[in-house]
Amino acid sequence: MRTEAERRHANIDEKIVNAGYVIEQELRISNAVIVLGVNPDLLDKEHTTPYVTWETDKDKKDFYWGHYFKDRYSAERDLVKRGNEKVRYFDRITGFYKQQTERDER
Helix, strand or coil, rough: CCCCHHHHHHEEEEEEEEEEEEEEEEEEEEEEEEEEEECCCHCCCCCCCEEEEECCCCCCCCCEEEECCHHHHHHHHHHHHHHHHHHHHHHHHHHHHHHHHHHHCC
């Protein structure tokens, strides 16, 4: 018998499913992973949010900070926005952008 965690996050036919959402897209930025999921059971229903973006670990075992959407385009925009935020974050903590700018100015 499966545990609750196993039911919530199942790897079915090589697809990753979390809480009923099938992970369809992912962005990897350094050690951060941001995914977009679709819940096929909610696609044709009114007043639902069939799309989600989550941050996750590199093994896609823990999903957190979900943003839920009614349409795919909004979810895809959020996926890109979150990716850009991670790039800016890693640039700040590593000093990468500053190093690149200084190198370009020489």
